[in-house]
Amino acid sequence: MSNMVCRKATLLLIIHHLLALxxxxxxxxxxxxxxxxxxxxxxxxxxxxxxxxxxxxxxxxxxxxxxxxxxxxxxxxxxxxxxxxxxxxxxxxxxxxxxxxxxxxxxxxxxxxxxxxxxxxxxxxxxxxxxxxxxxxxxxFPSRVRETGSFSSTSEDSDQALHRWGCRLVQMIIVILVKGKSKSEWKSYTRN
Missing domain, CATH: 2.40.40.10 (RlpA-like domain)
Incomplete structure (x- = not known):
């Protein structure tokens, strides 16, 4: 039982840090x-x-x-x-x-x-x-990621695009983390 509690606490901590991005x-x-x-x-x-x-x-x-x-x-x-x-x-x-x-x-x-x-x-x-x-x-997102990633320009538009891309990646990671054992067991997750 304590192993399950530890997993849930770790999952919540990961989600919290990802959402902060x-x-x-x-x-x-x-x-x-x-x-x-x-x-x-x-x-x-x-x-x-x-x-x-x-x-x-x-x-x-x-x-x-x-x-x-x-x-x-x-x-x-x-x-x-x-x-x-x-x-x-x-x-x-x-x-x-x-x-x-x-x-x-x-x-x-x-x-x-x-x-x-x-x-x-x-x-x-x-x-x-x-x-x-x-x-x-x-x-x-560190500037070196912006400079070496697929968005090499430092313009405001590319920074916004990189941020949107990064947020979408975070959302996909959260979906993967909260997914249940099978495809039919998706758990709902909302952020206030």
Whole structure:
């Protein structure tokens, strides 16, 4: 009996970790403007800052004692209060964390999850908005996989395609893991 309990616990742990690869979270975002250096991650080293200004400062919620440095997030605007519907419909932006939101970066609104550069913020929201509700997805696939896998381009479209491909792979693995002894014994699995 304990062997069966151990198998189920292991299965649940595997499923939990696989689902974490494909999960998005919600939070808020504000913007900040130059000067962008020094940063909490790289100090005065501007070579570490994306030249397209698509980067962000992480709040304490995702800062993780500096482990957030270099993480890449796909960010999408969901809603906001002012102006009514400040989101640029269907737009999302990929940002890299290079800083910590406060104490280093001063956002347009305090207490946000991510503080985006004005370039990144205005790519997904109206320029008169100061605070928006966002969905953000951490790309957990290592960059070397993106570079050596079947998706060799580093463009945003290929990153999204790789992430969708990876999530489909995770879903197939979960189906295989929860399958019963025969084809007629499929166990249902839902994620809240």
């Amino acid at each position: 494909c999960s998005a979270d919600v939070g808020t975002a504000a913007s900040y403007d130059r000067p962008y250096v020094p940063t909490a991650c790289y100090g005065w080293d501007v070579s570490q800052i994306p030249s397209d200004n698509m980067f962000a400062a992480a709040s304490e919620r995702i800062w993780d004692n500096g482990a957030a440095c270099g993480r890449t997030y796909q960010v999408r605007c969901l809603s906001g209060e002012a102006p009514p519907n400040p989101c640029n419909s269907g737009e999302n932006v990929k940002v890299t964390v290079v800083d910590q939101a406060p104490p280093v970066s001063t956002p347009s609104s305090s207490g946000t999850t991510l503080v985006l550069t004005v370039d990144a913020f205005f790519a997904i929201a109206d320029s008169s908005a100061s605070l928006i509700n966002i969905e953000f997805l951490h790309y957990r």
